Amino acid sequence: MTAPSPSAAAPRCVLITGATGAIGGALAHAYATSTTHLVLHGRNRQSLDELAIACREKGAHVSLSTASLTDETELNAWLDMLCTEHVPDIVIANAGINTHPGENTLEPWDEVQALLDINLKVPIAMAQRLVPAMQARGSGQLVFISSLAGWHGLPTTPSYSASKAGIKAYGEGLRGLLEPHGIGVTVVMPGYVTSPMCNAMPGPKPWEWSPERAANAIQRGITANRARISFPFPLNFGTWWLAVLPAGISQWLVKRLGFNHTEGA
Template sequence: MSVGQVTLPVTGKSRCVLITGATGAIGGALAQAYATPTTHLVLHGRNQSSLETLATACREKGASVSLSSAHLTDDSELTAWLDSVCAQHVPDIVIANAGINTHPHDNALEPWDEVQALLDINLKAPIAMAQRLVPAMQARGSGQLVFISSLAGWHGLPTTPSYSASKAGIKAYGEGLRGLLAPHGIGVTVVMPGYVTSPMCNAMPGPKPWEWPPERAANAIQRGVAANRARISFPFPLNFGTWWLAVLPAGLSQWLIKRFGFHHSGGV
């Protein structure tokens, strides 16, 4: 396995799916959902041991797999990796799933170094990936970009202000990109999950209503991507409630957030 580049095996696979953050709960479930004998998976993650274990499981389902742990925040390393992938097979589906979170502590703002790292991974890296991949997809005339936002993107939460900002930003970027790229045959889907069982979710304080297992989330995402849906948001009750936070007067929304227990702990 190469850190900056991958070498794709020469196969008769008809579809190439690239997933970042593949060692996370949703990323791993997505990899397994897409693992078929007609698929080549390009899986990215920082935990190499977990990545190898996931690759083995996907190969057992018949998929061919290439791995990378390129630094997504290093422009030259990211460019070298994506150029290497595209030189052999421009990905048909790209799921920019890598993400991190941070929380305020003791009524203080999140540490600035944590905020910078969060914005680099959650917002800047997916945009940088699009910059490298879109020209290749345009030249081919097809492709699908999938950006992972969050229901926290509907309205900023006091327990995760920087995370909320990053997810609102990637939501807006994906929505804008969809209209820009549609004439080129490129679909763009924004995914807005609620609580999905994972170490990141477990680390979030506060209530976690309608929590889904990662396999259920992956199935919903896969169906929505196949239909080129503009937005995939779940679960319905939580999505409906958080959507209202975006359309109600801000003062009322913030009062509701406090009433539901997200003023001291929590996050979506």
């Protein structure tokens, strides 16, 4: 099954949240063509403006937003406004944050709540608002950003792992639900991608990719409407085994690989 095609009468509309992040920015560059209307969302207006200039130089039509994704009223108003102009053809819910435990402590609760809001609740809220419009049109593509940490929870990032496992399961379930309506759903499970978020993560970072390499792999998978895009292969294969092996063995392997301690421990 290939990705549903937008109408030839209008440029393809690609919505990317978290566009000022490493993967989001690389995806914006990858999709920036003269036949694409990019809708870029980010928190840093200056970085967003700079990204828009670069994408416009490639010929793309670009719209920007700094709407609060966690304010339900503001989020819904923004998405409804977009849909009155052109229902997005591809929606990449890329915005995400991370938090880590301190020495011998859990992650701060306010940081956990903010993480779950952005990583899990916001993508689901976006789907709730956009799917009816995509159903009415009969086409669309939803892309959810999970992580290889979604295969097995890491002691260095337990709440992040939980949020990514949750959005993985949601996307997998939604794919079967929406397929009869002409809507594709893709779950992306990256490994380590060079970025400030990646740099801040404790523990080793094997097979780290550049944002551009990650964006190219993601774009190819979206075009093919793949159910899952996971990379790099060696790390994906290893973390997949953590999910299927007996829990005691998996926990032993995680400890032996150096993911059992946090900063300051």
